[in-house]
Amino acid sequence: MNILFVADPLESFKIHKDTTFSMMREAQKRGHQVTACEMTDVRWQQGESVTAQVREIRLTGDAATWFTETRTHRAALKDFDAVVMRKDPPFDSEYFYATHLLGQAEREGAKVFNSPAALRNHPEKLAIMEFPQFIAPTLVTKSEADIRAFHAQHGDIILKPLDGMGGTGIFKVGADGLNLGVIIETLNQGGAQTVMVQQFLPGIAHGDKRVLLIGGKPVPFCLARIPQGGEVRGNLAAGGKGVAQPISTRDREIAEALGPILVSRGLTLVGLDIIGDSLTEINVTSPTCFQEITDQMGCDVAALFMDAVEAALPNA
Template identity: 40%
Template sequence: MKIKLGVVMDPIQSINIKKDTTFSILLEAQYRNYSIYYMELKDLYIYLNKAYADAKIIELTKNKKKWYKIYKKETILLYDLHIILMRKDPPVNMEFIYSTYILEKAEKSGVIIVNKPSSLRNFNEKIFSTKFPQFTPNTLITRKKKKIKKFIKKNKEIIVKPLNGMGGNSIFRIKRRDKNFSVIIETITKNELKYCVAQKYIKEILKGDKRIIIINGIPIKWCISRIPKLYENRGNLAAGGKAKPEIVSTQNMSIAKIVGNFLAKNGIILAGIDIIGKYLIEINITSPTCIREIENFYKISISSILLNVLEKKILKKI
């Protein structure tokens, strides 16, 4: 049986193939002779209560100048696919939410969606970690400046960030008597119109923010520690952080296993959790990254592990 894999993502011409996780997964799928159907959000639609997409059948290559070729354009019923990877980057706005309802129709017809559409709606990546308070630093989610002011008075030094960001965008470190406090909070909350998350600053960030990949509830034992540049608070690779390969520590593995068990129960097959020191910071489920970085350092194919899991799920449905 030839497996048909659909992928919903940002424009493929804009990706960086050197580090793009989606590209790594698709290369492995191509190696396995899958048919690959590329889609963007705008291509999904419902007609007469059925989910469709204006898809493009593509072939990939590691050529840095031209890494994909479109072989055929085809309107397809989503339930004709075996797997759909939902790899659209944040923000998780209303257009993203609408697309999950379309994907859910395919899921109800038996298509495996990575990750489960309802879980993508239900679990905000910045709020998700609060389901595990035993592992998280002091955290406040609010729109109100006064509450953040009280929070920083108690914790002395904090990190604030928007609920819908990625890649280290708009992350601020604020000290108790920072003269920029008001303008930062006004900017982050859009003058108390938008929620933000505030967390106690964890000095272990200087040793790196660890990204641990979890597949079908099971953590990968190798991770990437993202170390901030000098005079920088953010370890995110997109913000210039340096990737350092590591074996996941016993303490962090115990956190990852507990989180992984919850993820598996909620249909979240592919996730990346972020840990600083002993603290769980975020649970990334929309389009988690760093698979390619780990694969570049170690003789392991996380993409292969993922597809092995998905193939077993397909066989159970036959």
Template identity: 55%
Template sequence: MDFLFIADPLESFKIHKDSTLAMMRVAQAAGHRLWFCQSRNLLWKDNLVVADCQSLSIKPSSTSWYELAELESRALNSFAAVMMRTDPPFDIEYLNSTWLLSAAQRQGAKVFNNPSAVRDHSEKISITEFPELIPPTLITRELSAVEDFHQKHQDIVIKPLDGMGGMGVFRVGSDGLNLASIVETLGENGARTLMAQRFLPEITQGDKRVLLIGGEYVSFALARIPQGSEIRGNLAAGGKGVAMPLSDQERGIAERLAPVLNARGLFLVGLDLIGGFVTEINVTSPTCFVEITEQTGFDVPQFWLNQLEKALS
């Protein structure tokens, strides 16, 4: 089968741990043909959604690790599967890509994740659908609302809705030091909506990434543990990734959410859990395939491919 990966430039991949590359490797090893383009290479042309794309071969070398063939223009519905793996931010151009991908779906393309589901699913606000599973949370543009929330909970975390990798995450303790300044800066004086959550001290045991694939869950999580005085466990912010089996509580959350989200076309999801609370539901390009596989022996890329082939059958 021909698989098209829409992703960031190949030269930007961190080849020692990139989940998209892990998907590509296992698909190629299984005999599937790989194709690559960036989201900017999607076009509506001659009444079809097409991609100016290139056939891709993954090589064993750690330096020159890929080879691209000549550029071709192919309709998206000519691929067995289209994987949208472009990293956030979810800006207007990302949104434009989802609209083109939705048009491709109407023409018969099979896109993972479903672009309309991605478009309807804010990775942070989506947790409000499951209020019994989340920590005390506030979503607002109003400084006064954040001040009231802080007064009630004393120790809180504030973050922008469109951040990734721990960018723009601030903790404000009981002294309220710099609360107004943080809200005004992050919120651009009320122009941007922010999320505030009660600080969860369990972050010291890790911000756990739980992978849901094809309506099932991976039985190991990657606990991203903050280092030193840092409160962010994100690997991009210097957190240490430690794979561990899901607890009974985490398994229960995964069992509940996996079929619900998969039924909406969210084939691959990354739940973020701290202390048994769901803090984010990531659907754009969830990661941690390689770290879990290397530390536990559970082959996440192969599990992903098995689930994908099942979905395509």
């Protein structure tokens, strides 16, 4: 098979931890052609299919120069056996437009993972609203008064922007309300921006768990991202320590409830964020943690993903 990965620049990959790299490595191991492009390479013109200027590559096994480029050319996305969307967040206007280009490619016959429509319909923080039985007390609002009332009710709270990634823009406010006013001003921009507010979960001390769903089924191990040095954020990008561990009974309960629903919508790969017993986010754009789980637990997550992709293709 020829698999196209729509990703960030190859030269920017940190291959010791990059999930897209691990997918590519598994694809090549199975004899598939690995091809890559960036979203800036994708175009549509009237009378043509959606195409991209693509790079056929060969992984070398060398950490210093991890790939060689064997060919570059323009190709229609529908002519690939699979298109794997791995462009990192944020989900901004350009990402939104990208899902429409990929949606057109789908109409032309391309097989895209994850589904472009599903990417649009599952904003990573707001998607939890569909599953209130699994989440902690949560508020989504632009209103300062609503936020203050929520704080008065719940004491310790977390505030975060809806378009943040990697733990950026997340604030914790204690029961004393110190700095709550300035944090609200910073996040809601005078009532112009919507904010998510959640009850603080002390379970964060044991990690913000990334539970992976592949083909609607939970991977048996998760990565607990544990805050370090007085931080309340467990995100690896914010300095959290990643500790792989078996998923808990509660993790599995949440994953098995959501898995069939999400995969039926075209979400082959999903990253659930769970703190303690509560679901906090549903990540669909570019879920990570493959290599950390594989390295620490010996569970080949990239192989599970490639199995799911192949199983979803009619001629694999």
